[in-house]
Amino acid sequence: xxxxxxxxxxxxxxxxxxxxxxxxxxxxxxxxxxxxxxxxxxxxxxxxxxxxxxxxxxxxxxxxxxxxxxxxxxxxxxxxxxxxxxxxxxxxxxxxxxxxxxxxxxxxxxxxxxxxxxxxxxxxxxxxxxxxxxxxxxxxxxxxxxxxxxxxxxxxxxxxxxxxxxxxxxxxxxxxxxxxxxxxxxxxxxxxxxxxxxx
Amino acid sequence: xxxxxxxxxxxxxxxxxxxxxxxxxxxxxxxxxxxxxxxxxxxxxxxxxxxxxxxxxxxxxxxxxxxxxxxxxxxxxxxxxxxxxxxxxxxxxxxxxxxxxxxxxxxxxxxxxxxxxxxxxxxxxxxxxxxxxxxxxxxxxxxxxxxxxxxxxxxxxxxxxxxxxxxxxxxxxxxxxxxxxxxxxxxxxxxxxxxxxxxxxxxxxxxxxxxxxxxxxxxxxxxxxxxxxxxxxxxxxxxxxxxxxxxxxxxxxxxxxxxxxxxxxxxxxxxxxxxxxxxxxxxxxxxxxxxxxxxxxxxxxxxxxxxxxxxxxxxxxxxxxxxxxxxxxxxxxxxxxxxxxxxxxxxxxxxxxxxxxxxxxxxxxxxxxxxxxxxxxxxxxxxxxxxxxxxxxxx
Numbered sequence: 117x118x119x120x121x122x123x124x125x126x127x128x129x130x131x132x133x134x135x136x137x138x139x140x141x142x143x144x145x146x147x148x149x150x151x152x153x154x155x156x157x158x159x160x161x162x163x164x165x166x167x168x169x170x171x172x173x174x175x176x177x178x179x180x181x182x183x184x185x186x187x188x189x190x191x192x193x194x195x196x197x198x199x200x201x202x203x204x205x206x207x208x209x210x211x212x213x214x215x216x217x218x219x220x221x222x223x224x225x226x227x228x229x230x231x232x233x234x235x236x237x238x239x240x241x242x243x244x245x246x247x248x249x250x251x252x253x254x255x256x257x258x259x260x261x262x263x264x265x266x267x268x269x270x271x272x273x274x275x276x277x278x279x280x281x282x283x284x285x286x287x288x289x290x291x292x293x294x295x296x297x298x299x300x301x302x303x304x305x306x307x308x309x310x311x312x313x314x315x
Numbered sequence: 316x317x318x319x320x321x322x323x324x325x326x327x328x329x330x331x332x333x334x335x336x337x338x339x340x341x342x343x344x345x346x347x348x349x350x351x352x353x354x355x356x357x358x359x360x361x362x363x364x365x366x367x368x369x370x371x372x373x374x375x376x377x378x379x380x381x382x383x384x385x386x387x388x389x390x391x392x393x394x395x396x397x398x399x400x401x402x403x404x405x406x407x408x409x410x411x412x413x414x415x416x417x418x419x420x421x422x423x424x425x426x427x428x429x430x431x432x433x434x435x436x437x438x439x440x441x442x443x444x445x446x447x448x449x450x451x452x453x454x455x456x457x458x459x460x461x462x463x464x465x466x467x468x469x470x471x472x473x474x475x476x477x478x479x480x481x482x483x484x485x486x487x488x489x490x491x492x493x494x495x496x497x498x499x500x501x502x503x504x505x506x507x508x509x510x511x512x513x514x515x516x517x518x519x520x521x522x523x524x525x526x527x528x529x530x531x532x533x534x535x536x537x538x539x540x541x542x543x544x545x546x547x548x549x550x551x552x553x554x555x556x557x558x559x560x561x562x563x564x565x566x567x568x569x570x571x572x573x574x575x576x577x578x579x580x581x582x583x584x585x586x587x588x589x590x591x592x593x594x595x596x597x598x599x600x601x602x603x604x605x606x607x608x609x610x611x612x613x614x615x616x617x618x619x620x621x622x623x624x625x626x627x628x629x630x631x632x633x634x635x636x637x638x639x640x641x642x643x644x645x646x647x648x649x650x651x652x653x654x655x656x657x658x659x660x661x662x663x664x665x666x667x668x669x670x671x672x673x674x675x676x677x678x679x680x681x682x683x684x685x686x687x688x689x690x691x692x693x694x695x696x697x698x699x700x701x702x703x704x705x706x707x708x709x710x
Contacts, residue, residue, distance in 0.1 A: 226496060228479035233496050262471050262503065270499045300461035 122148070174245070176221035176238045178203045186210075186218060193217045195252040199242065199271065201225050201259060209257060217255075220245065225263040226270055234270060242271075246278060253281040260287045316391040316428065316648050317679035318358060324384035325377040326402075327353035334706055340675060340694040343683045345701030351683040354701070355431070355654045357385045358681070361400055362429040363457065364408070364420055367656070372402050389427055392648030398426050424460060428651035430637040432658045436629040440616050444606040451607060454636050455518050458643055462514055469507040469602060476500040476598050484596030493593075501585040504601060509577035511602045512546060516570050519544050519607065521642070525635035526609075533627045533634075533669050538612040540631055544569075547604035548580050626662060630670060637677070653677045659689040667691050 117123055122144060130140035147155055171177070172184035179185070186192060186206070196217030200206055206219050222237040245251065256271055258264035268284050275282045288306035289298055298306070317338040323329045328350045343351045356366055356375075366375060376383040383402040388395060399411040400420065410423035438446045456463045479500060483493045523542050530540030546569055569577065584600040585592075592599050609616040609628055616628050640651045653674050659667050659682070671691035674680050684690050687698065700707050 226499065228475050228482060228496075228500075231482065233479075233492065235492055262468065262475065266475070266499050266503055269502055270496065273495070273498070301464040304461060304464070 171221075175219045176203075176223060176241065177206050177219060191216075195250055196255065197242075197245070197251055197253070198255045198257050200257050201264065201267070205257065215255075217253075222258070222267070225258055225267040227263045237267070239271070239274070243274070246275075246280065251280060253283070256282065256284045260285070316389055316650065317652060318387050318427070319390050319395070320386075320388040321354070321358060322384075322386040323354070323357050324386075325380040326357050326383040326385055327375060327377060329353065330377060332706065334699065335708075336679070336681075337697060338679050340680045340682065340696035341699060342687065342690050342694060342697070343681070343699050343701050343706075344687045345685070347685050349701050349703050351685075351701045352656050354706075355656050355681050355683055358387060358427065358652065359429050359431045359654055360402075361385055361387055361398055361423070361427040362651075363453065364424065367431055367433050367435055372408070373404060375402055376404050387427060390648070392646070394648075396426055398423055421463075425457070428457070428640060428649075429654055430633055430640065430651050431654040431656065432630060432633045433656040434658070434661060436633060437625060439632055440609060440620065440625045440628045447607040447609070448602070448605065450632065450636075451515050451518060454522075454639070455514055458518070458639070459514075465507070465510050465514055469504075469511045472500065472504045472507045473598055473601065473603055476504050477596075480592055480598065481596040483593055489593045497589075501582060504598070505578045505581035505585065506574075508581050508601045509574045512548075512569070512577055512605070513572075513574050515602065515605075516544055518639075520570065521639050522632075522635050525638040526631050529631035529634035529638070529673075530627060532673055533630055533666060534624075538624075539610075540616075540628060541610040543608050543610065545606045545608050546602075547600045548577075548584055623663065623666070627666065630658075630666075634673065648678070650678050653680045655680065655682045657683055657685070659684055659691070660686070668693070 118126065125147065126137075126140045126144045129135055129143050130137055132140075135143070147158075168180050169178055170180070170182075172179045172187055173182050174187040175184060177184040177186065193216045196215075197220050198209055198215060198217055199220045199222060200209065201222055201224055203221055206221060209215050209219070220238070220242050222239065222242075224232050224237055226232060226234060226237070254271075254275055256268045258267045272282055272284070286309055287302075288309050289295070289302065295303070318336050321332075321334050321336060323332045326332075332354070334354070343354060345351055352368070356368060360366055360375065366372075369375070381404055384399065385402070386397070386399045388397045390396075397413050399414075400423065401409045401411075401417075403409070408420035409417040410420045411417050412423055412426065439450055452462075452466055456466060476497075479493070479496060483489050483497075486493075519542060526542055527540050530538075548569065569580075572580070581600065588599050598604075609632075611620050611624060611628065616625065620628060637651060637653065641649075655670075655674065658670070662670065667689070668691050671693040675693045680694060682690055682694055687695075697708070
């Protein structure tokens with residue numbers, strides 16, 4: 117145990133995701149030895165982020181204004197919505213540069229162990245959007261794990277009756293990879309989702 | 316296959332131990348508490364990534380050390396393979412195959428195949444249904460590695476569904492929101508459950524004739540041994556519990572159903588059991604509630620079998636899994652290594668001899684015994700004397 121401020125800093129850092137006790141100690145001592153100006157900038161950016169950043173009123177993505185830049189962008193196709201779990205998934209899909217619609221960020225997935233049900237996710241907001249806007253297609257892009265699949269199933273059932281096209285991202289082999297390196301589960305899924313080559 | 320070399324570093328009681336092994340029978344003899352079982356346990360660990368004695372890896376590492384190493388050179392027909400397993404406390408294990416770069420421990424599964432007999436096997440017959448389910452699932456995974464995903468998918472969906480039922484019960488009221496979320500988990504659990512159930516039913520069908528044959532060979536054949544799968548689909552279908560009779564269960568045969576058919580059976584069962592499940596806050600139908608009933612003649616082995624019969628039944632299950640391995644891969648040198656840990660002391664002379672006659676046909680048999688005289692002559696090949704922390708070969 118260190119004294120006072122140092123130990124407090126280590127404890128705070130240790131609460132961050134992916135930071136264990138050893139890393140927390142290392143970061144704390146890095147901060148101690150670093151240039152005071154640099155560290156002041158770090159502290160300011162943490163406070164600014166908490167003060168300024170909020171969630172988009174429409175899609176739930178992070179933004180510094182009432183609505184995010186994607187929702188404000190009039191060039192985006194308003195008839196397609198891609199549903200994702202987190203804001204970081206928006207960035208991932210944006211990197212493809214091939215999706216021109218808008219997003220809806222759920223804020224997680226259905227996970228009873230963590231106490232997250234549909235009420236804790238931004239599903240009601242999604243339904244409101246569907247009644248207001250001229251949306252024709254929903255693409256569900258939740259994670260391909262058990263909780264993400266469960267969320268997709270839940271949304272699929274909910275949206276069934278509304279008359280929009282609902283699709284789910286495909287899962288299977290990574291592009292540019294080798295078949296021999298695919299694990300059994302991925303390869304099994306790829307077999308299930310195989311498609312005809314004759315067009 | 317057979318192991319030609321085994322080396323332990325900081326494993327259990329050994330700081331360093333190197334033993335050359337040979338095909339055929341080898342008996343490890345020495346007083347209790349000196350580490351006979353530790354040697355064979357290490358080889359068993361290479362095959363299954365788990366110990367037959369403890370559920371966590373911690374005790375495998377010599378007290379006060381950070382990691383243990385088990386190295387073995389295995390020979391399968393003409394081909395030799397060196398496997399190294401690093402067992403880490405609190406970290407994931409790593410494996411090296413033929414001195415290449417380290418890989419995930421589970422990539423080394425299947426290189427070493429063993430069937431291990433131990434006094435703990437009595438629990439297979441006398442213990443909870445969970446020990447028989449684990450026996451079946453472990454064998455399933457070692458025969459078809461991708462079933463490890465079938466198994467873990469089911470365990471995960473079960474945990475989530477139980478968490479949901481539990482929180483619904485705690486909230487005191489089963490709302491529409493609960494119902495619609497439960498519907499989603501029902502669907503996922505039905506699919507995962509049906510896959511696991513189908514795999515278990517197929518495996519048991521392969522095992523059953525071998526269990527009967529092994530039991531017959533071990534005893535004088537006065538009783539017929541068998542095993543039947545009792546699914547919670549068959550036993551809990553009616554709400555009042557009146558259908559929990561054997562007659563209905565037998566008439567309702569699941570063995571011919573496909574995964575899709577089983578899935579819809581699960582969906583029906585979840586519907587009919589919903590009130591009960593919500594009330595108890597627990598999943599009541601699924602492979603996690605199933606039982607493999609071992610039969611001796613007309614009566615179940617559990618509760619009705621004598622001590623000797625229980626032993627014969629436990630040995631028959633292990634022998635049957637050995638036979639299934641043999642049938643699964645008939646190429647020369649594919650047969651698993653048989654390990655008999657402290658088994659002979661527990662058996663009468665008659666059964667000892669019969670067991671020895673059967674296992675002597677295997678490519679390699681490793682036996683541990685406190686007293687050499689307990690081991691029948693058929694297996695008295697090479698003897699290794701185990702003293703405190705060291706071994707010496709006694710030809």
